[in-house]
Amino acid sequence: MTVVAVIVTALLAVAGGLTMVRLMRGPSTLDRAVATDVLLAVMVAGIATEAAYSRDTTALPVLVVLAILGFIGSVSVARFAARKSNSR
Numbered sequence: 001m002t003v004v005a006v007i008v009t010a011l012l013a014v015a016g017g018l019t020m021v022r023l024m025r026g027p028s029t030l031d032r033a034v035a036t037d038v039l040l041a042v043m044v045a046g047i048a049t050e051a052a053y054s055r056d057t058t059a060l061p062v063l064v065v066l067a068i069l070g071f072i073g074s075v076s077v078a079r080f081a082a083r084k085s086n087s088r
Helices: 002-025 031-056 060-086
Strands: none
Touching: 002 031, 031 060
């Protein structure tokens, strides 16, 4: 189980690093918004991995709140982008 946890942690770290690169470089606001959403998903996956590894269920409310925040954020950005493209 330890080997799997190390591999998953390494993969999540690489995914988080590559997402941070996309977040910094851009080029557009929508790219940065998608990168933020992906970074939140990586964070949720990391917390869920830690909760599964330690067999501790106290992180579940945090996971639910982060998932709801990610969904609301994605919908808000999509509505903003749709409104912005319609006004042109």
